[in-house]
Amino acid sequence: MAASSALTGLDGTSTPASFHTAANSPNTAADTTNITSPDHEDDQKPKYYKSREIPHVLKQSCQIHLEEQMYLPAIELLGSLLSDAGERQQTNKPVRVPPPAQLALLGTLTIHPAYTSRAPEQANLDIAAESREYLRTLLNKVGPINSDFRSAFSFRQGHNSGRWARRSSRDFNSPGESDGGGSIGIFDEADNIESKWSGNDHSIWRRSSDFWSVLGWAFRCSTTHPHRWVHWKEWLDFMIECLEKDWDERLAQDEANFRAEISNNNNNNSGCESEAKCQYPLLQQSLFVQYVDDLRRDRKRVLHEVIRALFAFADDENAADNTYYKEVFNKETVLHKDKSNKRKHSEMAAAVDLEKDQFGDYLDDFDDPVTDDDDDEKADTFTTPRLSSAAAARTGTGRRANKARTTKSTPFSRRPGKAFDVSPTTSPNPFRITDGLADSILLRLRLFRLVSGCAFYLSSDILGCKTQDLYDLFTSRLKSLPLPCFELFLSPDHNETVLPRFIYVSLFRYLAQSFTPRSAPNPEDVDPEADAEHAISQTMLRECFLPFPAKTVGVEDNAKFGLVLESMAWCLFQSGSVDYCCELRSEVERGIEERERKIKKGGNGKGGGAAAMMMMMTAAEKMGRQTLERSAASLRAFVDAVEATTGFMMEDGDGDAMDEDTLLVSSP
Template sequence: MAASSPLTDLDGASTPASFHTAANSPNTTADTTNITSPDHDDDRKQTYYKTKDIPHVLKQSCQIHLEEQMYLPAIELLGSLLSDAGERQQPDKPVRVPPPAQISLLANLSIHPAYTSRAPEQTNLDIAAESREYLRTLLNKVGPINADFRSAFSFRQGQNSGRWARRNSREFNSPGESDGGGSLDSFDTADNIDSKWSGNDHSIWRRSSDFWTVLGWAFRCSTTHPHRWVHWKAWLEFMIECLEKDWEERLAQDEANFQAELSNGCSESGSQPKCLYPLLQQSLLVQYIDDLRRDRKRVLHEVVRALLAFADDENTADNTYYREVFNKETVLHTDKSNKRKHSQMAAVDLENDQFGDYLDDWDDPVSSDDDKTKSFATPGLSSVRTSRRSRGRSTTAKSTPFSRPGRAFDVSPTTSPNPFRITDGLADSIPLRLRLFRLISACAFYLSSDILCKTQDLYDLFTSRLKSLPLPCFELFMSLDHVSDNGLPRFIYVSLLRYLAQSFTPRSAPQPEDVDPETDAENGISQTMLRECFLPFPAKTVVVEDNAKFSLVLENMAWCLFQSGSVDYFDGLKWAVDKGIEEREKKVKKGGNKGGGGGGVAGMTAEKMGREVLERSAASLRAFVTVVEAASLVDVVMDEEEDGDSITVGSP
């Protein structure tokens, strides 16, 4: 199936609100054959303050505070500069922003376990919260380009802590050129912070090779490590917002520059000029995609794999592929409740620089590799077992600056979580996954395929992976609740439904391009297409879970049509719904106990759940027919009353 209208055939102009909206194309309204036309909203463009560097004295003061681990005073000083900008109410006057090295350190502190899940004291938690709040304020006031987040949030695994390396994965700016958001080659080595939190051992930007490995591990935590997911969720929400605003701002600038060139008559060729989006090619998202190409990884597969990373029996490969970002990350800190006796205290001799145990672990919330983990508790493991493992491996387990945590501290649960159990963390992660998919879809649409891939390839692979998910996870992705202005646009949701529906439909079913070529050309769905191509048919296989998933897709397609006002009642609609329900029931009966979950208890559980979902979805489809019929009767009555001049109904 060819991906089309809102995905590939538009002229490339777009508003930041939707990523794929054709601002220069006719604004077609939703009708009975097309519900994929996105809304237009040109009033959501955000303006940011201009910026300039912090004065040298203040910059040095902040750097000293950060190097001496006096983080709260440093954040307070930086925050006062932003607060002053808001109080002045002078958008034309530049705002003072710190160098990327300082922004990078604060972003690391906001997620490091020593300041979040393993914080030894409340002050550390305050530092993480204040860092995150300052970065969000900086993002909202000056924007990601002016703050140079592209440089601050670049991954540099394996590089020396005192050096910011050049990147050569793509044709980034030449020295002296500007990309609209700072160049990675413009760093002043004097801005580097001499701190272990900026080094290879404890910095997220150096312990990880790329953004997607971090993303995969964070999504794994949503199902297996809820105490870490609480903090990863906040960090991801900020990073995704950075990616979105960076993309929106660059897209708006590219289109404004292109329109200015057209109005100035810069293009004199006979062919239709095309915007090449040079600033989008320098976006933070493209930089993260380039990291995969730099490491010679399969870009599209790595991106989709990270978006759909789980930790369950259905996807055990991810359990070893996405490992802890920080050393002993999932280990919890416990307070030392036993007070030392006076006789056991070390000697204190200030003249000879002997401070007893007053400075023990004062500036190092993270235990060293030699620690016997006496002050840490591992979730899911008893203290006796933890102590035994520590004694057995303390002499051999030694990590290198760039190595992943040793198995001694890989605290995955002793038993894999039930793949049919939906956790709160998993449910919370679905909107974040879809927001990122929206960005990836925009990248495939606007930029050339050599950056990422063709749009059709992205949808093919993403829907293929969606189909393989356990039924409860699949049902979460299909929820109409994700369709919103701030979530997944309706036309992208419709395209996902189309790809999924056609992947389930048997070959004997009529093809959408033959039934409704106009809507098919726009990759949309229509009442005619739904009735003749999808509703009356079962899934290709006899597996209960596949038929349940197909029924969920059809259910959401139907209600999506109804919400758009693009469906009317007719006798053939009820027949198509009843015929499909009957065919799917026959199909699963023919399959016997093939539930899609293998043999044994897991297979029986999958079959039971599949039959429950199939029955519930069938009831929803029948309710859809009833609601459409009732709505059509109301419309008829209102039309008759309008004709009789008894009631006048105006357009909304």
């Protein structure tokens, strides 16, 4: 196994052994996109400070502040322990870190509606922002292992005490000095915070059974509840960064320990090469693997649950997701309503007469971020089973039921004076591209990167599948998405910022082979070496993919296939692994004509001329034709760019002396 981490950094480079869809193999040929790079893990290895638990007096002081809901003073006290972390770098003194129970409470405050979308005052918003800032600073300075985020951010629905309350304790050591952080042991029950925000009613770690149910609901909010997505986006961005850094650090430790073990064995047994394989013991204790294990604990289909959460949309056609991924918090989508401007003047000027027990508005309900409405959710949402019209007429309940439905417009109508309002009932079309949907694509791909690494480095027992099965299921679900959403996943901007290139190459290969007809040549027969690496070569692209249409006559499928071919072509061009030849242009033009001919067989243009055909097409078909035209123009531009680059190298006369980076250009 190679030493470099496939998840370290976001530079988009890789080594052959870190290619998640292939086993260990030699370097690929020069005309493939499976680009190699020298090991640079030592330069990118994260450096975190050592940590120790905060002193008992300070811990008790913070605990009292948190229990009394004096959050800002508690966060300020904890933040002061991190402010001088830079001075400790020279002395190598550990940084003081609070226990997991306090970190878990801060994690809840960053996302709870009472401190975000339903905050009654600015102070609540400040609490959420300060909590998030402290957790992110702790992650960047101390790291996820030394901070023991694995214990703090564990989901334990319905457990107040017992083994879940004593989940774990930590040895505050630097990486490599202990078991990697988060060793299972006895957790001091005195650290438990006696607060409603730590119990089953409001803690995010207790209200959900696992991370994936939270993820599915958060992604649904990206399209239907933008006022909640603003906060879920920040929470997910931090959680995914925590998962990534925890994974990277453990992977680096495992490989460093393995190299040291091999070196010791070689020194003790000179002349004998070890055939041992790294088992990644620390990686199996990562926070991400713990979230996957939560699915196995509940006897769920691990891979299907993970992919289902990654592709969670508020799609009206998929009503199952609408009921499967429910609100994390009670009445989460309810918006806070400022009733100060709606109070009548007579109420404001209410008389105060203590002798007659008239107190004006001094005893009116104040705006508590969490009301008793959360405790009787079942009573508010209970509905009587519907009867048929004939049965309703016989029982006389139909008229009363209709009257009840008209008078009870919201869950709060029977409680007048509550300072809450319900968000709009009409949801936008989830596949009308919005800012929330576009932002969620980046987070989905970052999580898929971790899933891909889990399938590659760890045994199939973790996800319950092989790496090829993961890519098959992911690309199958990706292929079924509507065209606008499908195009977002293939955006060239993700190549260097979210996913390394070797993962995109794998996606391109699986997507392209799912669209091509059976008459297309098999890549294994055309270029066996590149096929063994699941890579893309110029020969493979020209003979197996470019000249063919999609296997179906649908406009949308051919448009998607055109986008995949466009992405594959420019990916090859960026790597400098393509040379111009006459066959390249002819195959591109042949494929464009075949896809145009294919969609005409779908029956969209039967008589009436072009004007009638445009009137008969649906909006999706029009969008598909426009996308197909753009992909055709991009493929022609790709051929022109290859021709110009090849001519420039021939005129230069010394192509071997040129730096390969001069051939890399940005995609259009």
